[in-house]
Amino acid sequence: MPRCEGGSSKDLLRCSACSMAFYCSRECQKMHWRKDHKSACSFYAVNRDHAIKISGNPRAWTDLVTWTQYHHASLVNASLACYLRRVAVGKAGPDTVTMLHLEMRYLNDRKLPPHRQFELCEARFVSPGDKKWAGMCGIATCYRPAAVAMGKREMPHTYWxxxxxxxxxxxxxxxxxxxxxxxxxWKHFAIDQERAHARPACRNPLDQLEENIREGRKMRFCCGRIEGAPTCCCGGWTHETVSVISRAPADRG
Known part of the structure; x- marks a missing residue:
């Protein structure tokens, strides 16, 4: 989500059509609309209207966006761990046809906060052989070239x-x-060389992800600073070191 220097998080403006992008000013919003956001926004707006229609809840799409923001770090960490495990056995890393896929159900319970409004039915890595979801995967990958270009711009020397x-x-x-x-x-995210050399913990990352979602845990991206630190912000999830895992249980963060 684009942000400008000096913008306060509590003063950010949300795109009223898709609820996906946040801006520190009207000028920033107009610039992003002309450059990148116009086509993606119109597609997300269609999905927003469809979610509202079939759920009967005008907040259905906003709940999903808020849920994703809350669990984004967990989703990225799980995806990264899966990619690194593939690389370790000689398979390709991030590519256009393989991504983390979560099948979910909207609970539509007004008593629950947005980050607890969705039940995880199944989590898996999707490959071309998964014909059931091939169509939706194809839609998501259409936007990947733009995400790759953005990642290379943002990480000109460290992009992986x-x-x-x-x-x-x-x-x-x-x-x-x-x-x-x-x-x-869907979301695409850039991975730098430092995270690409992380060593995933022994635990299945999808099991950890399911537990985080079920218990409403919010994780942060791992800072990677382990030596001399009392804890690390990923809770030891992406690290192999047993002492780090014991010092920082996964429910911290």
């Missing part, structure tokens, strides 16, 4: 790759059809 995660969310209580009942939501 661009990963992604895809959420397919069922907003209707009783499913009828994948195309009608599920709404796609």
């Amino acid at each position: 790759g661009t990963g992604g995660y895809l959420l397919t969310v069922r907003f209707r209580k009783e499913p009828v059809d994948i195309g009608e009942d599920y709404v796609p939501f």
Whole structure:
């Protein structure tokens, strides 16, 4: 999400059409609209309207965006760990056809905060052989070239790759059809060389992700500063060192 220097998080303006982008000023919003946001915004606005229609809740899409913001670090950490495990066994890292996929259900419970409004049904790494979700994966990967270009601009000397995660969310209580009942939501993210050389912990990253989502834990990106530090901000999740994991349980962060 684009931000300008000096912008206060509590003063940020949200795009009223898609709820996805935040800006520190009207000028920043206009510049981003002309440069990158126009086409993606219109697509997300269609998904927003569909989510509202089939759920009957005008806050359905905003709840999803807020949920994703809350769990973004967990999703990225899980994706990164999966990519690194693939590389370790000789497979390709971040690419256009493989990404973390979460199948989810909207609880639509007004008593719950947004970060608890979605139930995780299944988490897996999606490959071309997964025909059930091939269409939605194809839509998400259409936007990947722009994400790759942005990552290379932001990390001209440290860029390693661009990963992604895809959420397919069922907003209707009783499913009828994948195309009608599920709404796609995806994010791409750049990975630098430092994170690309992290050593994932022994625990299955998808099990850790499921636990974080189920218990409403919010994680931060790992700072990577382990030596001499009493803890690290990923809770030891992306690290192999047993002492770090014991000092910083995964529910801290």
